[in-house]
Every structure is written in C-alpha cells, then in structure tokens.
Amino acid sequence: MALWGNPLAFRPRPVIVFVTVTYIALLAALLSVHLTVPHYPKSTPSGIDLTQAWSDLEYITRQFHPYNSRANDDVRKYLLSRARDIVASKKLGKDQVEIIDDTISNVTFAERQTTVYFEGTNIIIAIRGSDDEDPIPLSQDSRSPTNGGVLVNAHYDSVSTGFGATDDGVGVVSILQLLSYFTEPRNWPKSTIVLLLNNGEEDFLNGAKAFMRHPISQVPHTFLNLEGAGAGGRATLFRSTDTEVTRFYKQSNHPFGTVISGDGFKKRLIRSETDYVVFNGELGLRGLDVAFMEPRARYHTVEDSTKETSLNSLWHMLDAAISTVSGLASDTSTEFDGDNRSPQNGKVDAGSGTDAVWFDILGKAFVIFRLHTLFAINVTLLVVSPLVLIGLTVALSKSDRNYLFAWKKYVHSSDDDEYVQLNGWRGFFRFPIAFAAATAADIGLAFLVVRVNPHIVYSSPFAVWSMLLSAWLFVLWFILRGASAMRPSALQRIYTLIWLFAGNFVLLTGATIFANNYHIGGGYFITFYFASVFFALVMSYIELLFLPTKSAYAANNDNNNGSRRGSEAPSRPLTGSTNNTRTEERPVVDDDATETTSLLRGDRRSFRRYGSRRQSVSDGTEQEEQPQSFDKGDVFPGEQEWSGKLPSSLWIIQLILLIPFNVILVGQVALLLTSALYQTPADGSSSLFIYIGFAILSVLLLTPVGPFIHRFTYHIPLFLFLVCAGTVIYNLVAFPFSREHRLKVYFLQEVDLDAGTDQVSLTGLDDYVRGIIKGIPSAQGKHLDCTTPHIATRKELTKCAWEGLPAQVVPKAAAPYGNHSYLDTWLDYSINTTKGANNATIRVVGKNTRACRILFDSPILELAIDGGVSDPRFNATGPNGTREVRLWHREWSQPWDVSVTWDRSRNSTLSGSIVCLWSDANTDAIPAFDEIRHYLPVWAIATKVSDGLVEGSKRFKI
Numbered sequence: 001m002a003l004w005g006n007p008l009a010f011r012p013r014p015v016i017v018f019v020t021v022t023y024i025a026l027l028a029a030l031l032s033v034h035l036t037v038p039h040y041p042k043s044t045p046s047g048i049d050l051t052q053a054w055s056d057l058e059y060i061t062r063q064f065h066p067y068n069s070r071a072n073d074d075v076r077k078y079l080l081s082r083a084r085d086i087v088a089s090k091k092l093g094k095d096q097v098e099i100i101d102d103t104i105s106n107v108t109f110a111e112r113q114t115t116v117y118f119e120g121t122n123i124i125i126a127i128r129g130s131d132d133e134d135p136i137p138l139s140q141d142s143r144s145p146t147n148g149g150v151l152v153n154a155h156y157d158s159v160s161t162g163f164g165a166t167d168d169g170v171g172v173v174s175i176l177q178l179l180s181y182f183t184e185p186r187n188w189p190k191s192t193i194v195l196l197l198n199n200g201e202e203d204f205l206n207g208a209k210a211f212m213r214h215p216i217s218q219v220p221h222t223f224l225n226l227e228g229a230g231a232g233g234r235a236t237l238f239r240s241t242d243t244e245v246t247r248f249y250k251q252s253n254h255p256f257g258t259v260i261s262g263d264g265f266k267k268r269l270i271r272s273e274t275d276y277v278v279f280n281g282e283l284g285l286r287g288l289d290v291a292f293m294e295p296r297a298r299y300h301t302v303e304d305s306t307k308e309t310s311l312n313s314l315w316h317m318l319d320a321a322i323s324t325v326s327g328l329a330s331d332t333s334t335e336f337d338g339d340n341r342s343p344q345n346g347k348v349d350a351g352s353g354t355d356a357v358w359f360d361i362l363g364k365a366f367v368i369f370r371l372h373t374l375f376a377i378n379v380t381l382l383v384v385s386p387l388v389l390i391g392l393t394v395a396l397s398k399s400d401r402n403y404l405f406a407w408k409k410y411v412h413s414s415d416d417d418e419y420v421q422l423n424g425w426r427g428f429f430r431f432p433i434a435f436a437a438a439t440a441a442d443i444g445l446a447f448l449v450v451r452v453n454p455h456i457v458y459s460s461p462f463a464v465w466s467m468l469l470s471a472w473l474f475v476l477w478f479i480l481r482g483a484s485a486m487r488p489s490a491l492q493r494i495y496t497l498i499w500l501f502a503g504n505f506v507l508l509t510g511a512t513i514f515a516n517n518y519h520i521g522g523g524y525f526i527t528f529y530f531a532s533v534f535f536a537l538v539m540s541y542i543e544l545l546f547l548p549t550k551s552a553y554a555a556n557n558d559n560n561n562g563s564r565r566g567s568e569a570p571s572r573p574l575t576g577s578t579n580n581t582r583t584e585e586r587p588v589v590d591d592d593a594t595e596t597t598s599l600l601r602g603d604r605r606s607f608r609r610y611g612s613r614r615q616s617v618s619d620g621t622e623q624e625e626q627p628q629s630f631d632k633g634d635v636f637p638g639e640q641e642w643s644g645k646l647p648s649s650l651w652i653i654q655l656i657l658l659i660p661f662n663v664i665l666v667g668q669v670a671l672l673l674t675s676a677l678y679q680t681p682a683d684g685s686s687s688l689f690i691y692i693g694f695a696i697l698s699v700l701l702l703t704p705v706g707p708f709i710h711r712f713t714y715h716i717p718l719f720l721f722l723v724c725a726g727t728v729i730y731n732l733v734a735f736p737f738s739r740e741h742r743l744k745v746y747f748l749q750e751v752d753l754d755a756g757t758d759q760v761s762l763t764g765l766d767d768y769v770r771g772i773i774k775g776i777p778s779a780q781g782k783h784l785d786c787t788t789p790h791i792a793t794r795k796e797l798t799k800c801a802w803e804g805l806p807a808q809v810v811p812k813a814a815a816p817y818g819n820h821s822y823l824d825t826w827l828d829y830s831i832n833t834t835k836g837a838n839n840a841t842i843r844v845v846g847k848n849t850r851a852c853r854i855l856f857d858s859p860i861l862e863l864a865i866d867g868g869v870s871d872p873r874f875n876a877t878g879p880n881g882t883r884e885v886r887l888w889h890r891e892w893s894q895p896w897d898v899s900v901t902w903d904r905s906r907n908s909t910l911s912g913s914i915v916c917l918w919s920d921a922n923t924d925a926i927p928a929f930d931e932i933r934h935y936l937p938v939w940a941i942a943t944k945v946s947d948g949l950v951e952g953s954k955r956f957k958i
Contacts, residue, residue, distance in 0.1 A: 008649035010493075011636070015711040018652065022659050023705070030667040033363040034675075037234055038254045040315035045322065047181035050311060056082060056173040057314065058306055060156065061163040067200045067888065068160075068851045068919035068948065075156055076121060079172065079197055083125055086180050097183060100124040103890060105213040107206070108868045110878035117865045117898075119890040120210025123156075123197040125175075126219070127182050129329065131190040149192040150328045151220035151285065152178060152321065153208065153275055154227070155201030160919040161747070161944045162304040164228075166292040170235075170309065171226030172197060174318045181322060182329075189329035194220050201275055203851075203947045206888060208278035213871065222328050223287035224321060227274045231298035232309040234363070235317035236672075238289040239265050239276065242353025243370050245286050248327030252320040255366035258359040260522035260669055261676070267520070270676070271683075271793055282873065286353055290320055296679040297458070297741050300943045302933075357521035361664060371521045378512040378527055382505070385534045389501075392541040400549035403642065404491065409554040420554040423640050427489030431496040431706055434479035438472045439699055445471055445728065446691035452732045454687040455765065457694075459741035460734065461678040464691070465670075467727035468698040470720040473705070477717040480710040488636065490643030493651065494540035496707040501537050504530040525665040529700070532662055536654040536707070546645050553642045651708065658704040670697040682744045682765065684796030737768075737939035745769055745936075746794065746945030749807055749928050751952040753823045760804025760928040763789050763797050763945055770800060776935050778804045778928065791945065805927040807950045809918035810847045826952045827852065827916040833958055838904035840958050844896045846916030850889040851947060854898060856912040859883050866897035886947075911957040917948025926950055 007014055044050055059078055065071040080101060087097050106119040132147045154171030158164025175195050182189050194216060198207030211217050222245055227238070237257030240246040249255060264270045276289040292313065298304050355371035396402035406424030445467060449456060457464050484492060508530045511523025548556075633644025673693060681687045737743045745764035751757070760778070762769050770786065773779045779802045786800040810826050825847055833840035839862075846852045859881030870876075887896045902910050921929055926949055932942050 006648055008652055009634075010648055010651045010711065012711045012713050015651075015708050016713065016716065018655060019659070019705055019708050019712075020716060022655065023663065026660060026663045027667065029362055030664065030671060033256075034234075034668075034671040037232075037310065037312040037316055038363070040311050045181065045187075047184040047187060048177055048318070048322075049180065050315060050318075053173045053177050053314060053318070054306075054311055056176060057165065057169050060172060061158075061165045061169050061306055063922045064160055064163060064920070065156075065158050066160040066919045066947075067157045067203060067206075068849060068917060069922065070920060071922055072157055072199065076123070076199065079156055079176070080123055082176055083123065083179060086176065087183070090183050092183060096128055097179075098126040098128070100126070100214070100216065102210075102214055105210045106868060107209045107213050107871065107874065108863075108865060108876050109209055109874040110876055110882060111204075113859060113878060113880060113883045114886065115863055115876060115878070115882045115884070116204050116206060116209075116886045116888070117868055117896070118200060118204075118206040118210055118886075118888040119867075120207060120213070121199045121890050122207055122211055122214070123199075124211070124214065124216060125179055125195040125197075126216060127179070127189060127193045127195070129189050129191040129193070132192045147192065147219075148222070148331075149194055149220040150189070150325055151194045151196060151223035151279065151287070152325055153196040153198060153211075153223060153225045153279065155198045155207055155275065157199050157202050157207070158304075159202050159300045159944055160921055160947075160949050161942060162300045162302060163306075165305050165309045166228035166231050166313070167299065167304055168201070168226065168228050169306075170228060170292070170314050170317050173314065174226055174321050177318055178321060178325060182325075187326075189326070191329040191331070192219055193325065193329050198275065200888065203888070204886065205273065205275055205278050208275040209282075209874075212278070212283055212873070213869070217283060220285060223279045223285045224324050224328070225274055225276045225279065225287065225289045225291075226317060226321060227276075227289060227291035228304075229272065229299055230292040230294040230296060230675075231304045232313045233292055233294055233675075235290050235313070235320055236261065236293050237320075237358070238262065238274070238291045238293070240288040240356060240358070241280055241286040243356035243368060244353040245288060245328065246356050246358055246368055248331075249288055249290075249320065249324045250366040250368055251323040251327055252366070253323070254316060254319065254363050255360045256316075256363050258522070258668060258672055259357050259524070260359075261672060263520050263522040264676070267518075288324060290317060290324075292317070294675040294679075295741065296675075297682070297744060297941070301742075301744065301941045303742075303941065355519050355521065357524045359524065359665070359668065362668075371515055371519060374521060374524055374527060375512060375515045378508055378515065381527070381530055381534065382508060382512065385501075385505075385530075388534075388538065389541070392538065396541065396544055399545065400551055401544050401547050403544060403547060403550065403640075404494070406550065409550045411554050420557045422550065422553075422642065423489070424491065426487055426640070427483070427492040428495045430480055430483045430489075430492060431499045434476045434483075435499070435703075435706070437479055438475040439695070441475045442468050442472050442695040442698055443692070446688070446695050448728075449731050450688045450691055453734070453736060455681055455736035455743075456731045456734055457678045457687065457690055458681060458736050458743070459738045460731065460736075461674050463727050463730055463734075464694055465674075465698070466723055467731055468695050469702060470724040470727070472695075472698050473702050473709070474717050474720045474724060476702070476706065477709050477712055477720075480706075481712060481714075481717075484710040488638035490636065490639040490646060492710055493654075493707040494537070494543075497533060497537040497540055497654075500533045500703065500706065501530075504533050525662070525669060528665055529662050532657045532704075536657045539650055539654055539657075543646050543650055546647055547642055548645060550642075557641075655708065658707070662704050663701060666697060666700045670694075670701065673697070679741070684794050686796075735939070739938050742939055742941040743768060744943050745772060745940055746797075747929055747932060747942045747949060748945045749804065749926065749950045750801075751807060751823070751826075751950065753826055753952050753954045756823055758803060758806050759785075759801045760932075761799050761801035762932070762942075763794055763799040764940075766798035768940070769798055772936065772940055773800055773802070775937065776932060778802070778931060789945075794945065805931055807918070807926050807928065809849075809920075809925045809950055809952075823952075827914060827954060829914045829954065829956060831956060831958055839899065839901040840910065841897055841899045842914075842956070844887065844898065844914055844916075845893070847893050849916050849918055850892050850894070851919070852887045852896065852914065852916040854885040854887070854912060854914055856883050856885075856900075856902075856910065858902065858907045858910070860900045860902045860910070862901035864899040866899075909957055911955070913953045913955055915951050915953040917946075918950040918952075919944075919948045921949055 060075045063071040065075045083099055102122045102124055108117045134144055134147050154175050155168045156172045179195055181187050182193055196211055200206030234256045239262030274289055279285045298308055357371050357374050358368040360366050403424045406422040408419040409422055411418045507526045511526045514520040632641055635641055635644035677690045745762045749760045782802040784800050784802050786798050788795055789799040828845045830843045831840055844852050861881050863876045929949055
C-alpha cells in the first residue's frame with residue numbers, strides 16, 4: 001500500500017488501472033454479447049420441441065426453393081402436412097384451430113411504374129382465442145370489432161441462389177413451434193392468433209400482399225414479422241410501430257436491438273424491405289419486425305444454410321416470438337395508452353400508438369419509453385443544466401473559491417499592486433486542441449484507407465476499429481500529456497468536462513430537434529451522454545468548494561514571503577522601549593538570497609511567490625507574531641499550490657458516471673452499425689460513409705476518457721501507437737476478401753429468343769469482377785461488355801457480360817440449339833387488337849415457368865388481367881401509368897391474358913418485350929450458373945440480381 005499511497009487518488013497508477021480495466025471489461029462484454037448467441041435451454045416450455053424444429057429446418061433447406069421452382073411446391077406440401085399433424089396430434093377441432101390452404105387469393109398492385117399480378121399460395125393457421133366471441137370460421141367477412149387478434153408471419157420461399165435457413169427458414173419453423181405451443185391448454189391465447197406462412201416475399205413482398213386479399217386479414221390488430229437478412233447470430237428487433245406493442249418484446253429472455261435500426265428504415269437509409277411495410281403501411285396493423293442481420297456476405301447465397309446457423313439462433317428468435325406473442329395475445333388491460341383507444345377490453349387495436357425509444361443493455365435488459373418522454377427529458381436538461389452551473393459558479397464566487405479562469409488575487413485590495421498568481425486559466429484550451437487533432441487523425445486515416453484499400457472493412461471491420469480507436473486515443477494522450485508535463489494544471493479535468501458539456505449541449509439540441517420534428521429516437525444515447533457529463537461537471541464544481549478561499553491563499557502566500565517593507569511595514573520596538581514609534585531601522589540588504597545562503601541567517605528570509613519581490617523583514621531581536629498555520633494539503637507535483645485540498649477520490653465517481661453506461665450505449669450502436677454496414681460496399685454502397693461513421697463512433701466511445709487521460713504514463717499509449725501502426729499497414733495492404741467473408745457477385749443470364757443470342761453477366765465491384773471473369777472458362781477469349789447496371793440499387797457497380805454457356809430451361813427437342821424453333825418453345829405470345837384502337841389484349845405463355853413480364857417502351861394507362869380481382873386499396877397502374885407488368889401464376893406453364901390501354905395521341909404504336917423467368921438452380925438447366933459457382937475464387941460467391949436466373953425475351957409491336 002505504501003507503494004501506491006491512496007489507491008483511489010487521482011494519480012497515474014490508479015487512473016491507469018481503473019480506466020484501462022473498465023474499458024477492457026466493457027468492450028469484452030460488448031463483443032461477447034454481439035458475437036455469441038445465448039445457449040438454448042435444456043428444458044423448453046411445454047409444446048416446444050427444438051429437435052423437431054431443427055429437423056423441419058433441415059428439410060425445407062435441402063434445396064433452393066424460390067416461388068418459381070418445383071422445390072417450392074415440395075416445401076409447401078411439407079409445411080401444410082406438419083401443421084395438420086400438429087393439430088391432429090392434439091385432437092383439436094375446427095372450432096379451435098382452422099388451417100386455410102389459400103389457393104384462391106390473388107392481388108394486382110402497382111409501385112411506381114411497375115404493376116404486379118400475383119396468385120398466392122399462402123398457408124394460414126388461426127388459433128381461436130378463448131375470449132374471441134366470433135364463431136368459426138374466423139375467415140368470414142363479418143367480424144365484431146371487439147375481438148382483436150395477433151398475426152405472426154414468416155415467408156417460406158427462398159431466393160434462387162440460397163437455401164434460406166435464416167431467410168426465412170428459422171422464422172418458418174418458429175411458426176410451427178408457436179402452433180404447437182399455443183395449442184397447449186396451459187398456453188392457450190385469450191386473443192385469436194393468425195399464423196401466416198406466406199409465399200413470394202423475396203420477389204416483391206407478394207405473399208403479404210396476397211394475404212391482404214383474404215378475409216381473415218381483418219382479424220388481427222397487431223403483428224410480429226419474423227425475417228432474416230444474414231446467416232445466424234442473434235435475432236434483432238429491427239423496428240416497431242409504437243411503444244405499446246414493443247413493451248411486450250421486453251419479456252424476452254435475451255432482448256437485442258435498438259431503435260436506431262428502426263430510424264434507419266424510417267428515413268430509408270436501409271434499402272431492403274420486409275413484409276413489415278405491408279402489414280403496417282397497407283393493412284394498418286401495429287407490430288414488430290424481428291430478424292437476423294449478419295453476416296451479410298452469406299445473405300442470399302448458398303451459405304445461408306443450416307451449416308452456418310445454429311440451434312442457439314433458432315431458440316433466440318423463437319424465445320422472442322413466444323414472449324412477444326404471448327403478451328400481445330393476452331392483453332386484457334382496461335386501459336390502453338395509444339392514440340386510438342379501444343373502447344372494449346383494452347386490447348391493442350388497429351391504428352397508431354405513441355412513438356417509442358428502445359434499446360437493450362448487454363442482451364439482458366430492455367429499456368423502452370415514449371419518444372415524447374425523451375423529448376421532455378432533453379428539454380429539461382437543456383434548460384436546467386446551464387442554470388445549475390450558473391448557480392454553482394455564483395456560489396463559488398461568493399465563497400471566494402472560484403479558481404476557474406482566475407488569473408491573480410490581490411493581497412490587500414484591487415488598488416494594491418501586490419498580488420498572487422493563481423494560474424486559473426492554465427489548461428483551458430488543451431482539450432479542444434487535442435480533440436480536434438485526434439479527430440482529424442481519424443478522419444485522415446479514413447480517407448487514406450478509402451483511397452488505397454476501400455473494401456478492407458468487408459472482411460476486417462475490427463482491424464479498422466482498432467486502427468481508429470488506437471489512433472484517436474494516442475493523439476489525444478500525446479497532446480494532453482505533453483501539455484500537462486510542461487505546465488501541469490489542477491483544473492485540466494474540470495476544463496475538459498466543461499468542453500464536453502458544451503459539445504454535448506450542441507449534440508443534445510440537435511437530437512431534441514430531430515425527436516420533435518422528425519420523430520427520430522436514435523439520439524437517446526446523446527441524452528445519457530449529456531446527463532453523465534453534466535453530473536460529472538457538477539461534481540467538479542463541488543470539489544472546488546473544498547479549496548481555501550482565494551483571499552486566504554493569497555494572504556498566506558504573502559505571509560510566507562515576509563511582511564511588507566518601509567512605512568507600510570513598521571519594525572518592532574527595541575527592547576525596553578515604552579512606545580511604538582520607530583527608533584531604529586535595519587538597513588536594506590542589497591544582495592539576493594541564493595542557494596548557498598544559510599537558512600539560519602536572521603537578516604533575511606527565503607521567498608517564493610509568483611511575481612515575487614524582495615522584501616524587508618524584522619531583524620528578529622524580539623519574538624515576532626507568526627502567521628496562522630496554512631495546510632496546503634497534497635499537491636500534485638507542478639500543479640497550483642492551492643489545489644492540494646481538492647478531494648483525491650471523487651474522480652472515481654466521475655469515471656463511473658462517464659464511462660460504463662456511455663461505452664455500453666455507444667458501443668452497442670457501433671456494433672449494430674458495423675453489422676449493418678460493413679459488407680454493404682459489395683452492394684454498391686459508399687465505403688467512405690462507413691469509415692467516417694466508424695471514426696465518429698470511435699470519438700464518442702473514447703471521449704469519456706478525456707478528463708483522465710493526462711494522468712497516463714507512456715506505457716499504454718505506446719502500445720496503442722504500435723497497434724495503430726500495425727493496423728494501418730494491414731488495412732492498406734491486406735486483401736479485402738476471404739473465405740469467411742466472400743465478395744458477392746450478381747449473376748444473370750439473358751437470352752434474346754428472337755436473335756438466338758445468349759449473354760451471361762456478373763455484376764460487382766469493378767476492380768474485382770473483371771478479374772473473376774478471367775477465371776471463367778466460357779469467358780476466356782470472349783469479348784467482355786462492361787456497363788452500368790440498369791438496376792437502380794446496383795448502379796454503383798459494374799456489369800460485365802459475355803457469350804456464355806446456353807441455358808436449357810425447357811426440355812430440348814431433337815433439333816439442335818441453333819435452330820430457333822427450340823428457342824421459340826420457351827415462351828409464346830399473341831396480341832388481339834382492333835385497328836386504330838388504343839387497347840389490346842396480350843396473351844403470354846411461358847414454358848416450365850410461372851413468372852413472366854411485359855415491358856413497355858412507353859407507359860400504358862389502364863390494365864386488366866384475366867382472373868384478377870379489383871381492390872380499392874390497390875391501384876393497378878399507378879398515377880403515371882405502368883411500364884412493366886410482372887405476372888405470377890400458382891400453376892406451371894399457364895397463360896396470362898393482359899388487357900392494356902395506352903395514349904395513342906402520344907404513341908400511335910405500343911412496343912416492348914415479353915420476358916419469362918427461370919429461377920430453378922437445383923437442376924442442371926443453367927450450366928452457366930453452375931460453371932460460375934465452380935470456378936469462382938474462394939473469396940467470391942454468387943447470388944441473384946433479379947427474380948430469375950435466366951430471362952428469355954421476345955420483342956413485340958402493336
């Protein structure tokens with residue numbers, strides 16, 4: 001203990017140990033929660049069978065099963081059979097559970113200038129709630145508004161290039177387990193639960209749109225959507241509609257997510273969508289979106305398989321679903337806090353609730369409150385905090401202890417030229433200078449990496465994080481420690497807090513404006529950040545109250561340097577004198593005291609005072625009245641002498657206020673954004689945006705160490721400097737992709753059935769896709785046509801096409817491939833029109849497919865599809881007409897009859913293309929795709945760029 005002295009004092013060793021251990025422990029906890037999944041329990045709730053769930057998952061992910069594939073039909077049959085088996089095993093009647101094999105619902109809708117006609121094949125299971133008063137069947141058109149319900153949705157189709165284990169196999173088998181769970185007598189819900197296994201989500205959210213056409217879609221008031229955008233890990237709460245429904249998710253054993261992801265969807269910063277937008281935006285339900293989100297490199301690829309996920313991930317999603325649905329289906333409260341209050345039973349009704357702020361804490365606790373509450377807290381902090389600091393400043397000034405910005409203190413009065421230097425300004429400008437330099441270093445490194453090796457973040461995000469964190473911390477330490485070594489200041493900690501308060505005041509003002517004007521709750525961590533800085537600053541103000549008054553310090557300092565000379569400092573009378581008049585004056589000594597001057601000499605005294613002067617003293621022939629003893633306390637070497645009475649241990653409380661909660665909140669945001677963004681450059685997103693985002697979050701993570709870093713010795717900063725140097729070199733020279741983090745390239749084969757040409761293309765990052773194609777045998781020696789993709793979301797990438805291996809999506813006749821009669825069998829069309837009329841009927845037939853398109857060179861005004869049913873909720877052509885019609889059949893090789901009307905005054909003719917799609921890669925019908933998968937380098941992986949892997953087209957003109 002002697003070596004350490006006070007183990008809590010604001011001294012280098014305690015500061016280094018406490019700060020370092022705190023950061024290491026917090027970062028380790030954050031990474032552990034983010035990178036691992038809680039283990040599934042040994043004993044599961046009644047009705048849950050994880051072994052069966054895993055067996056179901058393995059079955060439905062044996063093959064690619066997009067809507068436009070034969071494997072999709074097999075998966076559908078299996079799921080329908082499993083649902084019936086569960087209901088039969090529990091001997092449930094139709095008045096309790098209703099299974100709907102929906103092969104009737106179809107929908108026609110438009111988005112922008114694209115119209116979709118889709119025939120659904122959804123599986124719907126309704127568990128009638130014990131409090132539901134409506135008779136069976138629940139799918140009847142009329143329903144009492146007193147009976148709410150809960151919808152749980154997952155889609156059972158995959159993409160054409162992925163097995164769909166987490167997108168959305170885990171969600172699908174979770175619904176089967178929910179069916180088993182809620183049909184247990186002890187778990188039977190009070191409100192009706194509608195379990196939806198929809199088909200066609202991957203293509204245009206078609207399955208959810210078809211569900212809207214079924215009468216049972218009017219049963220639920222709330223929903224839970226189970227989705228996947230990765231290949232394992234934890235299931236994240238992507239977004240929710242309001243506070244009231246989100247509170248039910250809080251009951252999960254391992255909640256995970258933050259409202260920031262919801263804000264990203266709300267402001268369209270995230271490009272992809274889920275069925276959530278259909279249920280909330282078009283059906284008007286209130287609910288939640290729970291999904292897997294990483295790693296994105298495996299999303300929509302063959303690596304989205306059971307091999308890459310786990311039973312732990314399955315349980316994590318299922319546990320969240322059980323807790324959330326149980327709460328939603330059992331809500332019988334008499335009050336409801338939403339904007340639209342239900343007059344019956346208090347069940348959560350369709351409508352809107354209050355905007356929410358929510359986030360988890362290390363995957364254990366879940367915090368949720370209203371956005372309005374956050375706004376009120378922010379306004380309170382913005383108003384109260386400056387007033388409190390002003391009040392404390394006034395109190396310090398009145399008590400004569402305001403050493404902040406104090407330059408000097410006069411010994412007697414302001415008219416006197418004698419004063420004591422207080423050096424209260426020392427250290428005030430250090431932190432903003434160091435902060436600016438450290439932040440500039442991180443921004444500079446971000447630009448450097450983007451310039452030299454922009455995609456290294458794809459495979460090495462934590463190397464980027466290490467570089468930015470170590471660089472910022474080292475530069476900050478170097479400047480603050482250097483300044484402290486040259487001119488130590490006892491006020492450096494409080495001055496740093498003042499600057500942090502000012503900066504966070506600006507951030508909090510912005511967060512408050514966004515919360516009020518744009519309904520953005522993602523700035524919640526700024527609220528906690530500001531509050532912690534404010535309370536830490538208040539503690540520093542309180543510390544100043546322990547100091548001596550400036551007057552006392554100045555007087556003591558003056559006394560220690562001797563009394564004043566001349567007439568203002570009369571000498572003592574001689575021995576035996578009977579009056580106080582001056583009888584003798586000692587001559588002034590001309591020479592100054594030196595290091596060799598005896599300390600016992602009576603004719604002078606040593607002096608030490610800022611701005612000191614030589615002064616005369618008594619000759620000491622009589623006992624002199626001594627000044628009152630002044631205890632300076634424990635002064636840190638080189639710092640102002642008046643600082644010795646500052647409490648030595650209160651900094652620990654400031655550390656607890658500043659570091660743990662802020663690091664947890666900001667760290668969780670940083671890891672979430674890492675997962676969401678670090679592999680998006682392969683999709684065409686900006687790399688610079690990611691690096692700048694990492695740099696900003698690095699600053700927020702490390703800023704709480706600012707008040708303490710100047711006490712650090714060189715050891716840890718030197719280590720950080722070496723880490724920074726090593727990671728900079730690595731990030732600049734390392735190859736950005738690996739076997740574990742493969743670059744996605746997008747495949748498409750386009751066949752011109754009129755000309756007989758066949759082009760295979762890969763779309764990807766320009767620097768890499770050309771090199772990949774060089775290793776494809778069919779592309780060697782061929783002309784490579786590289787252009788910008790026509791797909792808007794991929795416009796930042798490069799599309800390179802060549803004449804590749806021919807597709808055989810339709811059984812080949814005896815005639816050779818070069819004979820156009822074989823290509824003609826792929827698709828056929830006919831057009832019926834009246835001469836001079838502005839309408840026509842186009843019949844389209846695609847062989848061995850159930851998906852085709854009609855592309856128009858100019859927009860059509862009206863559209864009708866034989867078999868389609870009009871719905872006032874959907875517009876068939878959109879406000880500006882339609883240039884593309886997407887057609888989906890539930891049966892194979894069936895015709896579509898499409899009637900169209902166009903503006904003949906603008907276009908006397910109507911022209912375009914008929915395109916049919918083939919999406920089944922489970923057979924050898926697409927040799928070009930098989931070749932690419934075989935010859936891709938180990939650091940690349942193929943995925944689909946469109947609904948079909950092969951598109952055959954023919955031109956038409958009316």
